Amino acid sequence: MISATEALNRLIEGNRHFVSEAESSTLTDQTRRTALLAGQEPFAIILGCSDSRVPAEIVFDQGLGDLFVIRVAGNIVAPSQVGSVEFAAERFGTPLVIVLGHSKCGAVQATIEELERPQESRSTNLLSIVNRIRPSVEPLLETKAADSHDTLMHHAVRANIRASANHLRHGSQILENLIQQGKLLVVGAEYSIETGVVDFFDGIPS
Template identity: 40%
Template sequence: MQLGNERFVSGAPRHPRQDVERRTELANGQAPDVALLGCSDSRLAAEIIFDKGLGDLFVVRNAGQVVSDSVLASLEYAVAVLGTPLIVVLAHDACGAVQAAIDIDAPDARPLPPYIAGHIARIRPAVRKSGSHDPEVVGLAHLEQTVQALVERSELISDAIAAGTLAVVGANYRLLEGRVVPDVVLGSIES
């Protein structure tokens, strides 16, 4: 993952495994090396920023990389069924969902539509925990809480980490430079 991101940052991506042969190879199954929970922000295309190809990443996305039942089910599928040894939770700077969680307390804040408000409510604990209105500080607190929520809410994920068959990395993507910086690591990523 780090090497692919370095190629992307330097402007020399290889665009690996994106051909007819790879597509044919994957037609009857998949075995991705990484499951990725990321923000649905259009500037955060995981296969591009990590210079990966078809079948390399099992990607789950929603605004603000919030843990939900469908996210947990998808990640448990990746770990239990596909044998994926690494989950990356990918946050980023200038996240609109994080900013919305901060702005909801502003005196002039407009009410959010119900589904957006419910979704943003899951980021609000990071605002309270951080004691800040700085989006980067809140974003890091939310990333840490997201990684912790995966472990606390999923016995399967927690057991796999304890067994040494899974690691979870929380990382931040820097939009301007294109670099991914790991911030939280649970389990062993040595391999």
């Protein structure tokens, strides 16, 4: 298995390839499918948003068996997501976790709307997502960021990414042990729907 730094560089290069609109060279054919019958060794775990505009394999230009992808609205961290990350990190020795949020995130937008104008009609299921995003977004309403919706959204998306990444770093004894042993790196990143560029901004090794 490659190192976390090598895995991160592979994702960075893959995103550059995607943004350049060059023809993808990822392996998705019968030969690759056959090779994976014996098992998988994904080099990165992606905890991303379910938004249809942010398919991880495509934006990182990766093929079958390369990424272990977990998707949920708002890239939130609940017990099932933590368990999924633990599973991949332990079972496959995957050294890198990327929490991938994105610009114009609908779940973050819904959270801001709920904070500004609570709606009794929201389902309890949707509120379970909103309430996980709320703690990272609510303090921003008391800052100058709240003066502009676009600025508020930008800061809220990033605050939510940081919160999810920190939850993975400190909300699981298994993951925390792997991090302390240098076997796992958790990085927060934001995908720009406008440009296609992924900005890795949280937890990057010095």
